[in-house]
Amino acid sequence: MTFQITVKPSGRQFPCESDETILNAAIRAGVGLPYGCKNGACGTCRGMVLDGSVTHGPHQAKALSPADAEKGFTLFCCAKPHSDIELEAREVLGVGEFPxxxxxxxxxxxxxxxxxxxxxxxxxxxxxxxxxxxxxxxxxxxxxxxxxxxxxxxxxxxxxxxxxxxxxxxxxxxxxxxxxxxxxxxxxxxxxxxGTFFLREDSDKPMVLLASGTGFAPIKAIVEQAIHIGSKRPITLYWGGRRPKDLYMHALCEEWARTVPGFRYVPVVSNALPDDQWQGRTGFVHRAVMDDLPELSSFQVYACGAPLMVDAAKADFTAICGLPADEFYADAFTSEADLAKGMIAE
The missing domain is CATH 2.40.30.10 (Translation factors)
Known part of the structure; x- marks a missing residue:
């Protein structure tokens, strides 16, 4: 059976079959609902059902608790409709531009x-x-x-x-x-x-790029794109790893810092061993951002890597540093082990 999904406040509409998730239907229709992991773990696709009813598939409690579901919140990536749905979500422009x-x-x-x-x-x-x-x-x-x-x-x-x-x-x-x-x-x-984690080229705000481990991969693409389009925005890259060897493209980041105007690189290591002879910053990488930039109200932040890091950064940057919630863009890397933790089903 096919139901009609209406997105508020934009008024965009798209069809959704009863056996598919709202997110998959939106992607197929080129409607830019925000999302990341697509499997109920990161919470990026969280929104509100204003009218109608859905059934949730397995998901992590931290992304959507039973209490929040009772209030009408939903995860579009694991919600299937039982009726026509009116939902509230901030659409991401440009998602449907490329096939x-x-x-x-x-x-x-x-x-x-x-x-x-x-x-x-x-x-x-x-x-x-x-x-x-x-x-x-x-x-x-x-x-x-x-x-x-x-x-x-x-x-x-x-x-x-x-x-x-x-x-x-x-x-x-x-x-x-x-x-x-x-x-x-x-x-x-x-x-x-x-995915809806990508460089917003229409902004002139200074950027904080925050990565842990291989979360550096999309951050690298974002830096290369900013350089390619001749962006004048100040960029500060914070890259965290347990040991220095985890910063596997450290030399490239140092080269950017030497050659790209307005670019700053801050490597952070949390568990260096004596043999590493690490002389740089230590501790949690998102805390290094807070130490350097206690006021983030005029920034955009792009964070990618371990879910714990992404979640902590979002909570602390918005609650303590004044970052607008809609200027925090993230992609939390979830493994199969991550998905098994804290999963609930309705």
């Missing part, structure tokens, strides 16, 4: 950037091009139909190869394959571009 495609790709190059980080370069068929915004991601479609999401680590104009930064999660079906058995020239199939 979402399913494409084959060939592994052109594999480079180990750290013990647990592989940089993969993919080559598309000669007749195909992936158009996307800096910061978005693709989903690999595995043989069993399962999907794995990875951010695009190069700006759209640098599209001779598509690059991805893949962290090894021991026991993970896809990452075990990447690190143990994948060879160059292997064919991978993916769908994209996806």
């Amino acid at each position: 979402i495609k399913k494409l084959p790709s060939r592994v052109a190059k594999m480079e180990k950037a750290a013990d647990d980080v592989m940089i993969i370069s993919l080559q598309l068929p000669a007749s195909e091009r992936l158009q996307y915004r800096a910061g978005q991601f693709v989903e690999f479609i595995l043989k069993d139909g399962k999907r794995r999401s990875y951010s695009l680590a190069n700006a759209p104009h640098l599209d001779e190869h598509i690059t991805l930064h893949i962290r090894h999660m021991p026991g993970g079906v896809f990452t075990d394959h990447v690190f143990n058995t994948m060879k160059e020239r292997e064919i991978l199939r993916f769908e994209g571009p996806l």
Whole structure:
């Protein structure tokens, strides 16, 4: 059965089948509902049902508690309609500009950037091009139909190869394959571009870019895009890792700091060992931002990486530093283990 979804305050409408999520229907229709993980973990797609009823699939309690669901809040990524729905959500402009495609790709190059980080370069068929915004991601479609999401680590104009930064999660079906058995020239199939985490080019506000681990991948694309369009906005990049080796493109960031006007780089390490001889900043990476920039009311923040870091940054930046909630853009990297934690179903 098909239901009509109406988005307030824009008034945009789109059809949604009773057996699909509101988010999937919106993506298909080119309507820009905000989203990140697509699996009920990050809470980016949270909104309010003003009229009608939905059923929620499995999701994390921190993203949507039973009490909030009772108040009418929903997660579009796991909500299926039982009736026509009127919902309240802030639409993201520009999401439907580029077509979402399913494409084959060939592994052109594999480079180990750290013990647990592989940089993969993919080559598309000669007749195909992936158009996307800096910061978005693709989903690999595995043989069993399962999907794995990875951010695009190069700006759209640098599209001779598509690059991805893949962290090894021991026991993970896809990452075990990447690190143990994948060879160059292997064919991978993916769908994209996806996600509403991307550079807002229509703003002139100074930017704080906040990354942990391989959350650096889409941040790198955003920096490259800002350089490409000749942006004059001040940019400060904070990149956090447990040890210095986790900052696997440290030299590139230092080069940006030397050569890009208005760009500043602050590496932060939380668990350095004596052998690391680390002389830089230590502690939680989002706390380093707060130490340097206690007033964020005039900034935009782009945060990507571990869910704990993203959640803490959003809470503290908005509550303590005065950052407007609608100027915090985030992509929390969730693993299968993350998804299993705190999951509830309705």
